[in-house]
Amino acid sequence: MIRLIVTLVAACLVVEGAEERIQWFRHDKFGMFIHWGPYSLLAGEWQGQRVPVGSEAEWIMQRFNIPVKQYREMAHGLDPEKFNAQEIVALAKRTGMKYVVITAKHHDGFAMYRSKVSNYNIVDWTAFKRDPVEELSRECRKAGIRFCVYYSHREDWDHPDGYGNNWDYDRTRKNFERYLEEKSKPQLRELLTNYGPLGLVWFDRGMDTPQQTAEFVKLVRTLQPNCLINGRVGNYAQDLMGDYQNMNDNGMPAGGLDEYWETPQTLNGTWGYSRFDQQWKTPGVVIRRLVEIVSKGGNYLLNIGPMADGTIPAPSVAVLEQVGAWMRKNGDSIYGTSACPMEFPWGRCTIKDNRLFLHVFSPPADGILRVSGLRNPVRTAYALLEPSRKLAVRGSGGVTAISLPPGGRDENDTVIVAEIAGKLETEPFVLTQGSDLGFELDTMAAATSGKAAKRFNREGKFHIARWTAPEDSATWTLLISQAGTYSVRIRYAARPESAGARYVLNVGPQSLEGAVEQTGPWYQYRTFDLGMAKIEKAGRYLVTMHPAESAGHNLMYLQSVVLQPVGVPQMID
Ligand code: H79
Numbered sequence: 001m002i003r004l005i006v007t008l009v010a011a012c013l014v015v016e017g018a019e020e021r022i023q024w025f026r027h028d029k030f031g032m033f034i035h036w037g038p039y040s041l042l043a044g045e046w047q048g049q050r051v052p053v054g055s056e057a058e059w060i061m062q063r064f065n066i067p068v069k070q071y072r073e074m075a076h077g078l079d080p081e082k083f084n085a086q087e088i089v090a091l092a093k094r095t096g097m098k099y100v101v102i103t104a105k106h107h108d109g110f111a112m113y114r115s116k117v118s119n120y121n122i123v124d125w126t127a128f129k130r131d132p133v134e135e136l137s138r139e140c141r142k143a144g145i146r147f148c149v150y151y152s153h154r155e156d157w158d159h160p161d162g163y164g165n166n167w168d169y170d171r172t173r174k175n176f177e178r179y180l181e182e183k184s185k186p187q188l189r190e191l192l193t194n195y196g197p198l199g200l201v202w203f204d205r206g207m208d209t210p211q212q213t214a215e216f217v218k219l220v221r222t223l224q225p226n227c228l229i230n231g232r233v234g235n236y237a238q239d240l241m242g243d244y245q246n247m248n249d250n251g252m253p254a255g256g257l258d259e260y261w262e263t264p265q266t267l268n269g270t271w272g273y274s275r276f277d278q279q280w281k282t283p284g285v286v287i288r289r290l291v292e293i294v295s296k297g298g299n300y301l302l303n304i305g306p307m308a309d310g311t312i313p314a315p316s317v318a319v320l321e322q323v324g325a326w327m328r329k330n331g332d333s334i335y336g337t338s339a340c341p342m343e344f345p346w347g348r349c350t351i352k353d354n355r356l357f358l359h360v361f362s363p364p365a366d367g368i369l370r371v372s373g374l375r376n377p378v379r380t381a382y383a384l385l386e387p388s389r390k391l392a393v394r395g396s397g398g399v400t401a402i403s404l405p406p407g408g409r410d411e412n413d414t415v416i417v418a419e420i421a422g423k424l425e426t427e428p429f430v431l432t433q434g435s436d437l438g439f440e441l442d443t444m445a446a447a448t449s450g451k452a453a454k455r456f457n458r459e460g461k462f463h464i465a466r467w468t469a470p471e472d473s474a475t476w477t478l479l480i481s482q483a484g485t486y487s488v489r490i491r492y493a494a495r496p497e498s499a500g501a502r503y504v505l506n507v508g509p510q511s512l513e514g515a516v517e518q519t520g521p522w523y524q525y526r527t528f529d530l531g532m533a534k535i536e537k538a539g540r541y542l543v544t545m546h547p548a549e550s551a552g553h554n555l556m557y558l559q560s561v562v563l564q565p566v567g568v569p570q571m572i573d
Helices: 003-014 023-028 039-042 058-065 069-075 085-095 132-143 177-193 210-223 283-295 314-333
Strands: 029-032 098-103 146-151 198-201 259-268 298-304 347-352 353-361 367-374 378-382 386-391 393-396 397-404 414-420 430-431 439-442 445-450 452-455 462-465 472-478 484-493 500-508 509-517 526-535 539-547 557-566
Touching: 003 500, 029 085, 029 146, 058 445, 085 098, 085 132, 085 314, 098 177, 098 198, 132 259, 146 177, 177 210, 210 378, 283 298, 283 314, 283 347, 283 353, 314 347, 314 353, 314 414, 353 367, 378 393, 378 397, 386 472, 397 414, 430 439, 439 472, 472 557, 484 500, 500 557, 509 526, 526 557, 539 557
Parallel strands: 029 098, 029 298, 098 146, 146 198, 259 298, 430 472
Antiparallel strands: 347 353, 353 414, 367 397, 378 386, 378 414, 393 397, 439 557, 445 472, 452 462, 462 557, 472 539, 484 526, 484 557, 500 509, 500 539
């Protein structure tokens, strides 16, 4: 009996639910990406041909169709004698990054770790003889940084059956399953077995079919149940099968999302090192991107591309040092915070409990910070770095005005703390009528409740999904200045199993009903007419959308509702 209990407790400790598993990721916000491989040795140039600045230097093999034989020959020369895992991890830590993701294998197929699956790996193939993945994992553990690996599970330009190399290998004769069984899965198994607990596995260029994706998910869950899986384990045109969504490379959503997400971004225009690309982002840009991402509920995975000898390009170190200096002082306004739905002309906000962090990117000339859209009273306000000096706060007409301190400004982002009374409440976003008198009620303008969630559709578009019951709803607030009749159209994608499900769209007091029509497998948005709505007089109206009844699955991927005046609108007194 006791043994049984012990076993059960142990099982509970290891196998966490999805929500518990992702807690650290939600808290930590900021990670280091490392792109490093034989392409770093080419540094953006092959036989006099250069990868254009702003393009991905780690794609050089594919860009110039370098034959496998020659690329393999070149890879023998990788000998990163200056590689120092301790220094890299220390840099990540000084920058305020909490997880490190290293390319264990990129699309070129070369393993940067000791692999028994293929001798095309840094230990067996080069004079280096060391395992950088092992060294990094050890240093991360010592430093309290989560160690993670990137593994290109689908693309492999070296393996005859891998995806992507059609210059050496005949596409029609490939047996993709053979590549998966011979190389991709066994190598992933090695990574999940030999390097201790991994924070996450970062897959790229998702699998073709959901069945294939499920096998990779299962492999990770079986070997390391607490390890996170990024969204790109699966295809962008399919539903999310990992733990969180990734934006497209260097992507930034237009607004906040109601799901866990991360954006991978580079410090210049390439991931792998290029000696030609010296277009480095400034520390200010990096700091403000971090803040913007966190203000929208996301994580920032920021890349460095070490050189072939293992050293990190000095300009990128310099940028990270300055980001780190800001983070050491202001990290409290980043870690453990949540998204904040307000955006301001002068900056962004993040929130933790009753502390609203106002990130001032460009201080107003008159020194008065106007916070519009906040419904809560502000109890007290002060600069994060100077809590003892209280700032004057005045509230009038829905705008809270905070007097900025005269000194102590940070040129990149000065953080002001506003302690609010109660749970954050903000004014809804109000849509107003433009010259064509139409309204587009899109995802970003919506307020969601229940399970309805704003999501990234992974082809770069946004929608609202997870509607399963009438309480899952989205609401838009409209200021209609022109009375009259409006046509109502709805744009969505829906899978076959949703066909026929009924939904309700309320326009003010009027209720329109529709039945979902399927639009194809995934994300094939179409527009449907829902009828007319009569607006008797100008004013403020709510438009609300929700399923008519409970269903076991998602109703649709709603992109927008469009209201367009028909006929001649009445003029208003
Ligand atoms: O690892 C980094 C990229 O190499 C990888 N994702 C990040 C994290 C990635 N995989 N696929 N893609 C990015 C899409 C790639 C597009 C391009 Fe290209 C590569 C654009 C330019 C080079 C494809 C090949 C289009 C032109 C050449």
